[in-house]
């Protein structure tokens with residue numbers, strides 16, 4: 001049996017509203033990177049946690065604290081989500097830091113299958129970030 005944890009990108013979950021539905025669907029169907037486990041090996045999803053946000057000055061320190069939400073519960077592998085794989089400029093640094101800190105845990109970059117090319121995916125996500133949207137500022141300024 002393999003006990004799996006998933007690390008998601010907080011830009012995708014907190015800002016863009018992803019519920020990790022595609023990652024979880026392919027976990028259940030054993031597609032994408034979950035197809036790499038032997039067919040007869042049972043997979044257990046131990047937990048999902050989003051990264052603590054882009055690291056600015058802290059490097060991987062904040063992530064090493066946050067990942068305890070998975071590492072304290074006997075995970076064999078931690079998968080970085082597809083959005084981390086396609087979007088996160090820090091993924092290699094994070095992978096190295098986690099491998100060094102938790103040598104018994106396998107770090108896998110990716111979850112669900114690719115539905116579009118990474119370039120197309122990045123372009124679509126960029127459009128989402130850049131779309132005009134109302135905020136509390138508009139409520140505050142709306143005096144009518």
Ligand code: SF4
Nearest residue numbers: 009010011051054088
């Ligand atoms: S550090 Fe990477 S995974 Fe975390 S919010 Fe930033 S881009 Fe997403």
